[in-house]
Amino acid sequence: MRVRLLTVLAALCLLLAGPPAAAADSAPEAAAKQWLALIDRGNYGEGWERAATYLQGIVMKDDLIKALKAVRTPLGAVISRRLRSAQTATSLPGMPDGSYVVIQYDTVFAKKKKAVETITPMRESGGAWRVAGYYIR
Numbered sequence: 030m031r032v033r034l035l036t037v038l039a040a041l042c043l044l045l046a047g048p049p050a051a052a053a054d055s056a057p058e059a060a061a062k063q064w065l066a067l068i069d070r071g072n073y074g075e076g077w078e079r080a081a082t083y084l085q086g087i088v089m090k091d092d093l094i095k096a097l098k099a100v101r102t103p104l105g106a107v108i109s110r111r112l113r114s115a116q117t118a119t120s121l122p123g124m125p126d127g128s129y130v131v132i133q134y135d136t137v138f139a140k141k142k143k144a145v146e147t148i149t150p151m152r153e154s155g156g157a158w159r160v161a162g163y164y165i166r
Contacts, residue, residue, distance in 0.1 A: 057130035057150040058115060060158035065148065069107050073097040081151050081159035083125065100165055105139030113145065124161065128152035
């Protein structure tokens with residue numbers, strides 16, 4: 030009986046403690062996936078609108094639209110995207126200190142079979158994660 034009570038108490042403590050840290054760490058990846066979904070659909074302007082304030086401050090909306098059209102259109106549709114890595118950082122070259130996650134995906138496009146997308150969400154002052162950088166190689 031005592032072992033059963035301890036098991037129930039341990040389970041209750043785990044429930045009250047909330048989600049595991051890994052689930053909490055999924056917010057940057059969720060932000061990246063939501064942003065990439067916009068870009069995959071060609072909604073480049075909305076991508077700028079939902080980007081981090083930092084990115085909006087260094088790239089004008091029309092310039093981001095032109096750049097994304099130039100880079101993404103020749104690649105065609107996304108066939109698949111698989112998480113390669115996700116690394117936290119507090120300092121990145123050319124960016125202010127803050128909370129970042131550098132996420133890389135192995136991506137297959139219709140016209141490019143092997144690509145690596147690097148997308149960098151940052152935590153903004155209100156706590157939301159928004160994309161501050163994007164690169165394809």
